[in-house]
Amino acid sequence: MISSTKKFVVVALLASVSVVSAFTTPMKLRPSYAPMRTIGASTAANGDNAASDRFLEQLEKKEAKIDQQRMAAMQTLSKLELSLDAIKSKKKEYLNGQEIAEFSPPDSFSETTARSAVKAFMWRVIAGSVTFITSLRFSGSIATALSIVGSDFFSKSFTMFIGERLMNKSQAGRKAGGDSAGRSLAKALIWRLFAICNTLTMAIFIAKDLSIASKIAGSDAIFKTGLMFFYERVWAKVEWGKEYDVEFTI
Known part of the structure; x- marks a missing residue:
């Protein structure tokens, strides 16, 4: 009887220890996981807030830039x-x-x-006719006269065109929508200096006579200077091809 009683007591003690152990172990483990979940959630929330602030800051910068552009456009308008x-x-x-x-x-x-271009070409026709007459008179040869005129027709037309474009860059001597008499005279003299050298060179080369070449170039110098001055005065009154610079100051 005694041994049976002892066995029962031992079994009961072992059973009670197992039950107590089963209930006490989970209670000790549960609190260790709660703080980890709380820290993770807080970190994620802070990250979302920082990204939202940066995005809002970018939008505000773009808004300010576009607003400045709008104000500038309104002032220009x-x-x-x-x-x-x-x-x-x-x-x-x-x-x-x-x-x-x-x-x-x-x-x-x-x-x-x-x-x-039209001014240069028309002048070359007029001046070439004069050169032909003087060349024929002093050389006595139609072939020589035609050679002198033909040799410098295109070269002088082109150089006068270039001269016109260069002179066009200067407003000196221009008033009331046309060239003044002083500007016309200056253009005639400048062109005549170049033309004398050109005609003299070609006349010597073709006529083979310095005396004849000098007479041709000399007669051209006197007559053509006056003729070109008159030519420029006529063109000063022609409105075709003029572009006026109209400005308004507010």
């Missing part, structure tokens, strides 16, 4: 509207005959390339 209103007002005054009784061309203008 305002200036253009003022200029347009001024031009419309001038046009209205001109059409109504108010304050502008007669059109007065501005002093500043430029000549088109076509105008320069």
Whole structure:
């Protein structure tokens, strides 16, 4: 009886120890995982907030930049509207005959390339005719006269065209929509210096006579200088090929 009682007590003690052990072990392990989950959630939330702040900052910078561009465009548009209103007002005054009784061309203008080309070609025809007459008179040979005129026809046409384009870059001597007499005289003298050298060289080369070449070049120098001055005065009154520089100051 005693041994059976001892066995029962031992079994009961072992069973009670197993039960206590089963309940106490999970309670000790549960608290260790809770802090880890809390820290992870907090870190993710902070990361999301930082990314949101950076995105918002980028949007604000773009917004400020576009707003500045909008203000600049509005200022430019305002200036253009003022200029347009001024031009419309001038046009209205001109059409109504108010304050502008007669059109007065501005002093500043430029000549088109076509105008320069036509001037150079037409002058070459006129000057070539004069050179032919003087060459024929002093050389007594039609062949010699034609050779002298033909040799410098295209070269002088081209060089005069270049001279016209260079002179066109200067506004000196231009007033009331045309060239002044002083500008026309200066152009005639400058061109004559070049033409004398050219004609003298070609006349010596073709006529083989310095005396004849000197007479041809000398007669051209006197007559053609006056002729070209008159030619320039006529062209000064021609409006074709002129581009006026109209400016409005607000």
